[in-house]
Amino acid sequence: MAKQIYPDLPPTVLTTYDGVSPGPIFVMPQGREAVVRFSNKGPYNMAVHVHGQYNRAPFDGWAADYATAGQYKDYYYPNAQNARTAWYHDHTEFATGEHAYKGQEGMYILTDPHEQGLGLPRGQYDVVLAITSKYYNDDASLRYHTDNNQALWGDVIHVNGQPWPYFEVEPRKYRLRLLNGAISRVFHLYFAEDPSSTNKDVQFEVIGSDTGLLSHPVRTDDLLMAMGERYEIVVDFANYAGRNLTLKNKRGMEGGIDYAATDLVMRFVVGDQVTDTSNDGPIPSSLREIRPPPAKGAPDKSFVFERIHDRWLINGVGFRDIENRILARPLRGEDEIWEMTNGRGGTTHPVHIHLVDFQILSRTGGRGVVLPYEAAGMKDVVWLSAGETVRVLARYAPWNGVFLFHCHNLVHEDHDMMVAFNVTDLKRWGYNESTQFIDPMQPEFRPKDINPEDYTEEAIMKKIKWFYDTNAYNHGKVAEVDAALDKSV
Template identity: 35%
Template sequence: MLNRRRLIAAGATTVGGAMLLPFTGLTGAGANDVKAPAVKARRFGARGTAKALTPSVSPFSVRMPVPQVLQPAQSTSSADVYKVVIKPAVAEILPGVQTPVLTYGGQFVGPTIRARTGRPVKIVYGNRLDAPANVHLHGGHVPATSDGHPMDLIQPGEARLYDYPNTQQGATLWYHDHSHGTEAEHVFRGLHGFYLIEDEAERSLRLPSGAYDVPIMLRDVEFEQNGELLFFDDPANRTTILANGAIQPYFPVAARKYRFRLLNASNEHVFQLNLGGREMVKIASDGGLLPAPVPLTELVLASAERAEIVIDFARYPVGSQLVLSNGSTPVLRFDVTRTATDDSRLPGTLRPLPTLPAATVTRDVAMSFDLTGANPIGMVNNQPFDPNRVDFQIKRGSTEIWRVSNADTIGVDHTFHMHLVQFRVLDRNGAAPLPQDAGLKDTVHLPANGSVRVQATFTDYVGRYVYHCHYLEHSSIGMMAQMEIIP
């Protein structure tokens, strides 16, 4: 049986080329920067004396924060330009305790970037950590040079420009570290944030917007006795759930419709979200709007998946309290505190899914571990990640079907993530897809012995991109492969 603690044992420090820009004048840099947790120097076993802390927090005593929307440093006729520093900071996750974290721009949940379809965004990220880092726009259709390839690193003290054309339809994306070998710890310690794309067709639907369109990042954590985040332990022990960086917060709402953009930013966790039997309406998946709203009472969200829901609080009198739970564990409470006018809509038709072109290639992708050595090695099709090896060569414009399977025999879950494009889930275990598979996806859950068939069209860019397990402890030790899109 696999010792899950060993899965997070390995790390690597890798060096790749980067487009370097002047580091001066970047938002968030300053003399008050705190010292970063020593990520690069540690390996599993180095903190054998660490003991986990069971947090004692009064439920629903703090308000859920909403990540700050970042404003462009410059807007030109052709693009919005942002500057962000990757830097250490401290966050008060536990009341009265300063926890060292890694951040984009000094915030434990990084600043939200709101982009528009057809309006390019350029972001200069400067690295003030003492270890290499990078940024992957998860779900973004972007050139290979701006994808955050695991070997394209920003070295300490340097910077890199990322170009995001935003040619895709409106969707809830997120950005996070993808530096190979350290991505799991970097993301666990806070290198994550929302990137929201909006489009005119979506705006015409008059869905809840502005203050009534709220991103919520859900993730799990574990603490040491001193309040630091405890990374080197079994991920199953990460039993404290955060909503936008807060433990069991409350969120005051008006008696009207809200749009909530939910993201599972956990390294490896599956949420089963519910409102105690009350209805929520799912309107979007990873890649954007569904064809029509789907009422449900439970929402399954695996690591890196996103879902958008609408909750109509006008159904409940002022003074009502609705608790969002993960199974039976309370995560967040919505407090209906006031009345409000509501000119938003929840139309019966949202956005038709694109027609599936005929596939010309079928491929097999199997994720598993090699347990023959002293430490486990993550593998895709029986090979660990090698940045010098191209596993699949794909012609741009072609449509393919991938049969993706969890080939482990030891009872562990995986999630599968494909860079560059979204896909459609055709079937699961040879039967109809599950409700959480609907719509345009870039990440899909694969429980033990599970398999899916997905179909994707590679219409955007040429270059090398990765596909991998998005249980980040798995990808960090090799459960990743590389495709090259060619003309």
């Protein structure tokens, strides 16, 4: 598709989901399973990863499980976890960065009754802000060099697909769901009244991170976000009626190149009137109960992320090394501490572990601290700065199978900084599954050639029933799976 970004230049050619960039927003209620068909009518290969929920391996966006042009793939999603701000993006091997950069990313929101009962801002006051950065050529085409294996910083900041936009708000509380969807740029965000100032003029409440609500709100005046991270904040504009606030980005972050206006993100134009006062009260002091796995001692696995001979590798291994790329084999239901170290290369590696929510236990070297809003919740991306070592604790559940973990600087990922882990089944763990979903390339779930007969209502209903009968997710009763795992372990 072509999108008019700059009024005096030609339209910019993008490759998008359903003709919009970012893609359509999915809002999924907890407990309602879904089958989503992605049909590839574009010029590139396509694999889709919903980043933030525990999909079975064949539906998790394995990088080699891509649909070529003229194919489709049906993805079966559980939507069983607590409310959270997830997102989806292309995950094709060695091309994720280019595809996401050119439009293949969107938001995937899970809701649940508990969250909806907290009195948080809702409806028009609950807003997604997907922040990215781009380079444009003189003809408004996007600049992307696949042979660049270092980073893509971008000199134009986008929010929801628009360069440096403004947003008209009322003088009341808003819930802002923030995504760093950039390829390589980290953000250090804060609000200022004067766009030329570095003053942090506004305090706000961080209420959620990658895996949903925090245990309690964390009050702050700034927020650090690496690529792939999500944070939810509540900002009260009540004291700024008739004024403007600018969301800014601190310069000099993590070796990123600063350009003339990369310290600016977007402007909030605050009106004078509130049209709806519902869900505008105090934020609860307790948001949800979080139960991380029990504390452990020494790490179970150690991984070094570094550049070796112009390749980005994990423990000396990359995704191209098919025979050796499975670096861990945790037992299903087992709690493990993974220690991750940023070795040679001198740049940031935001590490994303598929399948699991994890607790950040420690950060040594570099910044040397787990930030309060990191510590108050569970995560699926951890920021690993140059010279840092972090430890994270996760339960490798509820599913067995082969899953990915990788650097979310997508330039690094595409240049091999991605490997896998195999969650292996216990011999007797107390729950009988009729179908296994271990292999992400399981033949019956692979992409298929587009055939109009597969798109009839009858064919679609038949396919949905076929997925339902696999019982891939115990039909939302994941608590039974967890209980069986607890008993077996």
